[in-house]
Amino acid sequence: MEFKLKVWRQKDAKDRGGFKEYRAKNVLADRSFLEMLDEVNIELVTKNEEPIAFEHDCREGICGTCCQMVNGEAHGPETGTTVCQLFMRSFKDGETIVIEPWRAKAFPIMKDLIVDRSAFDQIIAAGGYISANVGGAQDANNILAPKSEADTAMDAAACIGCGACVAACPNASAMLFVAAKVSHLAHLPQGRPEKAKRALAMVSKMDGLGFGNCRNHYECEAACPKEISVMHIAKMNREYGSAALLSEQNPPA
Numbered sequence: 001m002e003f004k005l006k007v008w009r010q011k012d013a014k015d016r017g018g019f020k021e022y023r024a025k026n027v028l029a030d031r032s033f034l035e036m037l038d039e040v041n042i043e044l045v046t047k048n049e050e051p052i053a054f055e056h057d058c059r060e061g062i063c064g065t066c067c068q069m070v071n072g073e074a075h076g077p078e079t080g081t082t083v084c085q086l087f088m089r090s091f092k093d094g095e096t097i098v099i100e101p102w103r104a105k106a107f108p109i110m111k112d113l114i115v116d117r118s119a120f121d122q123i124i125a126a127g128g129y130i131s132a133n134v135g136g137a138q139d140a141n142n143i144l145a146p147k148s149e150a151d152t153a154m155d156a157a158a159c160i161g162c163g164a165c166v167a168a169c170p171n172a173s174a175m176l177f178v179a180a181k182v183s184h185l186a187h188l189p190q191g192r193p194e195k196a197k198r199a200l201a202m203v204s205k206m207d208g209l210g211f212g213n214c215r216n217h218y219e220c221e222a223a224c225p226k227e228i229s230v231m232h233i234a235k236m237n238r239e240y241g242s243a244a245l246l247s248e249q250n251p252p253a
Contacts, residue, residue, distance in 0.1 A: 001088060001091075001094075003023070006097070009052070010109055012111055027039070032059070033076065034059060034066060037099075040052065052112055053112035053113060055067065060085075061082045064160035067162050068113050070097060071098050074102075074167045075164055078090055119174075126204070127182070127185075127201060131194060132191075153184050153187035156179075156180040156181075156228065156232050159181065159228055164225060165177055168223035169212065169217060169220050170219065171215055174211040178202050186198075186239050199239040200240065200243045200244065
């Protein structure tokens with residue numbers, strides 16, 4: 001298979017950047033998208049040209065670092081996958097593929113296809129820790145939780161923080177990411193003592209970092225490689241609303 005690539009190239013955060021065209025030749029259908037880029041980079045290096053900079057780590061759909069827009073879609077045309085899980089058989093031979101980084105104010109481009117997603121780290125840090133005792137593993141029956149609650153918490157915990165939800169949202173909202181983190185702990189006994197404080201702090205930090213507001217487009221759910229439901233946003237809104245009300249009724253001394 002052969003493809004024409006239009007790749008966003010940008011030297012650093014200050015550079016204006018622009019698209020540059022490349023050819024990916026003799027690509028096997030069972031190659032992953034990142035393996036295809038590896039082959040393109042090998043050819044560039046042999047020509048003493050600067051390789052395309054992109055992030056990757058586990059290449060198993062777990063780390064969330066391979067954040068790329070492929071033909072205008074976060075992580076490409078397949079649902080429930082990251083770029084490293086996207087195979088070239090998903091494209092037609094001879095197709096033109098446009099590759100660019102996430103586009104969001106809170107995710108500044110650092111170089112080529114690499115963006116700074118440390119805003120997510122700041123949101124998680126704002127949420128703080130849980131006060132539940134830790135140490136040796138307890139027997140599961142010692143901390144009772146209904147299976148439905150545990151299952152919902154695990155669904156939210158599947159979030160890998162890739163940022164596809166932000167990239168896909170017309171408003172660059174981080175609501176699905178924040179909701180997954182808030183909902184995960186709010187559904188578990190260990191996370192409930194700080195749930196009000198956590199919801200207020202994480203939503204406040206999200207707003208302060210320049211993410212947009214949710215307008216119920218549901219593009220975030222469609223783009224999420226872990227298929228996290230927007231129902232978690234509803235859970236976060238309830239947690240935030242009740243926490244804000246309690247904060248007004250009981251202001252700090």
